[in-house]
Amino acid sequence: MKAKAWIWLAGLLVVMTASPAHADPRDQQLRRLLQERRQMLKEQRGQQREQRELQREQQQEAPWRGRLTPEERRQLRRDIRDAGQDVYRRPPPQPPPYPPAGF
Numbered sequence: 001m002k003a004k005a006w007i008w009l010a011g012l013l014v015v016m017t018a019s020p021a022h023a024d025p026r027d028q029q030l031r032r033l034l035q036e037r038r039q040m041l042k043e044q045r046g047q048q049r050e051q052r053e054l055q056r057e058q059q060q061e062a063p064w065r066g067r068l069t070p071e072e073r074r075q076l077r078r079d080i081r082d083a084g085q086d087v088y089r090r091p092p093p094q095p096p097p098y099p100p101a102g103f
Contacts, residue, residue, distance in 0.1 A: 068076065
């Protein structure tokens with residue numbers, strides 16, 4: 001029983017250590033294509049990382065980071081209100097109430 005296991009293990013080792021020269025040329029071509037693809041993806045990730053870092057630096061150099069001062073908020077409200085007056089007309093005046101039924 002042990003002899004069969006050793007023979008099977010030795011055969012498995014021989015198969016696993018077979019020379020790449022005996023490999024199918026299509027397998028080598030596939031490996032080369034996969035390696036090129038990995039390299040291309042690695043370069044793309046590096047470029048994306050550089051772009052993110054550049055954007056982060058630009059955001060840090062921005063004069064403000066999304067917060068307005070109280071005066072800037074007041075001015076924004078005034079500007080919105082003034083712009084709304086140009087866009088929306090005022091509602092017509094309310095008609096006078098009907099006189100009571102006793103007149």
